[in-house]
Amino acid sequence: MELSKAINGLQNYLAELPFKGTHQNKTFIVPTAFGFSFAVVIMILFFLAVGYSNNLIFILVFFLISMSLVAAYWTNRNLGFIKIISLNYEPSFAGSQTNLFCKIVQADKKAESFGLNFSLKSKDHKSINIKNLSIEGSQYLQVDLPWIFLRRGWQIRPQLEVWSEFPFGFLKAWRLHRESEPILVFPERKGSIQWPIENSNHASTGEVGLFKQHRDFSPLDSTRRIDWMASSRRQKILTKQFEDPQQDALDFSWSQTRHLQDFESRISQLALWVDEAEKCGRDYSLEVGIKRIERGQGAQHWQTCLSLLALLSEKDLEV
């Protein structure tokens, strides 16, 4: 009675102290197909040993069993001290590849983890596996995992799975990590690369002013602005940006997309213009239904405009 009380008390104590228990960082472990085949082979050899009373086969079988058990411990230990420190997303557009930056640490200074694989999973999508990474004791590892959100708006973050079959591939051990906070996904950038008609006269194509800097080529850029020499040096296509204080601002509005019938396509078109305008360093405004965001530029402005589009619903357009 006393003993059971003590056990219950200890269990409650550990349950309340996540840092003293291990359930917060659970490592799951199951046999792989190879592990099952290995078990079948052990069974066969065991029956062979019993059937023929052959002690040498008994030794072989018992060594196979105990080595696989030690290997199971090793598989578990390989992930046991892995801690996920941070999971950061770069701004994400639906339909485009984004990266999840996952930073992990091997918390045990003397342990090393090998054959680590990373993948992201959601109900309807799975990312490409990043395979065979290793991490030494007390070291950090950053993994960039590609991911594509299929829809705009507030989306559930995909689940991160860190798994390993180290050392012999009998068992798969994995740990799951999901952050409950949803992520805002911007609309898909899709549509015509030409500025809307009302703004087209102001589209910047000339090389006026002084050279300011290089930036990556975008489909909306004129090919005349490509700096071929710099591109060949840097091994990527670069365009020249010029100081052009006289460039006119761009005003984007829902009505400019009237030629597109589909609601989502119209949002995508606006998202494309907003993003390109930001890239070109132009001032821009956005008007959707009753909501209007005044002219401006910069990361904050860009995010506000795209957030508006990301969360836009048909109700917002009803006056």
Next chain:
Amino acid sequence: MKSFFADRLFAVSLIAAMAMVASEVSLWVVLFSTGCIILRWFSEGRKRVYVSKTHTGILSVGLLAFVLLQFKTLVGQDPAYTFLLGLTGLKILDFNSERDKKFLVLLGFVLLAVKSLFSVDIYWLVPTLLVFVFLWWSLFPTAFPYKQKTLGKIILLSAPLAIVLFITFPRFVLPWALNQGQLRGQIGFSEGLQPGTVAELAAQEGLVLRAQFREEKKSSELYWRGAILNVAEGLNWLPGRRETLPLQRVDKKDWDFFITLEPHQQRYAFVPDGTVSIVTEGQSFLRQRGEIFRFSRPVMLAQNYYGWIEKDFVENEKETVETLSKVYSQVPELGPKTQELVNEINALELPLQEKLAKVQDFFVTQGFVYTLQPGKYEGAKALEEFLFGRRRGFCEHFAGSYGVIVRALGVPSRVVVGYQGGTYNEFGNFWSVSQKFAHAWVEIFLDGRWQSVDPTRWVAPLRFEIGAEDFFALSLEDQMSFAKDLSWRPQRGVGVEWLNQVSVFLENINYKWTSFLIEFDLGSQREILRELSLAKFFNSLAFIITIFTVAILMAIFVIVRRLRALSILSLLQEFEWHLKKRNITRKPGEAPVTFLNRVKEQESHLSDFCSRFQVAFEEEIYQESKKLTLKELRDLRKIMHSLF
């Protein structure tokens, strides 16, 4: 195409496992598997795929058909092992992925087990161990840098459990187990004695048995009884009727001899002269008239048994006059010269002992030659041809002919077939008896009991003095010239003597190993348990001390690990747990530093600690060069505990 030979250790260890089994299966499947490996080598060299999965599929069906053709069945050991080896060859041929590699590793383990069925000799242990280790080795990811160290650790850690399992797992013997299939390891011994049978046996290599005696023995006095032959047909002798007798009970606790018999697929249990009774685990014996013992089932695996000897042992079940006259005195039809010899001796009207001495004189003086190649003696005149013609023979010729002559003189006789002598191993104090020691001798019924007579001793006493192995290692000229010279010894170089010593030493280790493997059974396990309970008091005290020590060591281990596991992240978790009681929780996704800032604002008395924690956290997580020491972490935790 994934290369099979790229991982050399894997390829070599698998081929080695195949080679070990190859020595036990049919030649055609060995050639087939070798062909597969060569074709694979050729294919990888040319970087061309000559055999597709479809081809190997067809080949495996063909392989199955061949196995069926040879064995008429797929059930049983031989067809299974033949198919297994062929299948491994085919799998190498269409090797193309990591999955194939894993499958081959599993096949490798099975091949090792199969080899253990055929031989438990220690000589196979080294290659088996190497293959075992390298198969595990090849399961590591290719790029893994610490294979050696990790595999070493895994083997060391798994050894205690494997040993405990080996010792404690009960060795129940299934009744049907030993009768399955066909095993190799025949000793070729068979009932019946035809001219040349024993010579054929003696010309073969191969171990028959190993034996230990409680008392010292000489090679020349060791006669291993296998079978009794009663029916004389000239040089040809047959077993005749076998009479089963009740098993003798022996009151002596300690055995007089201990034998490890190699599997021979028959029921013979070879015993030294004078054996009263034998016992073994898992098998029962039949005792037959003439101190002959038989296992109840054929000996398919190496078998240990103990026995007791009594000097001048006389079977309790006396021979009746009727048996002596009907069974042991029947004389076959003799040729004219043999009859004349018998008549001549009878005509002298001497006492029986002197008549027998005359027969001995005949064998000693008539220029008989002891040889392994006496040529064939066939037909009704075989006895005449041997005694008065060629006079070249092996032990069975001397025994067979002597037995017939003494019967003709009125003395009941029988021929005993078995082994004579053995090679003594001074390191292990045991005798090894190989096929070379195959022998036949005669027993005559005189003075109310059976007495051994070995006519071969009169012709070639040197064979008994130096042993059959050394004798037959001599040239034919030396055998003939020195057969009767008891003082002659073959000359050996120092190197040969040294090699001999090494081989005797290795043989001793092998004997210890194989007898351990064979002997370790339910009885041995019971004995271990019995021994443990004998020293109850001592053991219980020792047990408590051991448990106590282990508990302390484990506690130290756990504490050390807990201390080692102390990290800035675990401190953060603990801090969060304390704050949770004050309804301050970290929001999902909220960065620790941001969270600590929020805590600072909400709980002013924690502000200093939060600032210190922030600095520590940033240093630990973001500055790779700066790492907190265990002391710093413990100090931080101490401060935290003082605050709550």
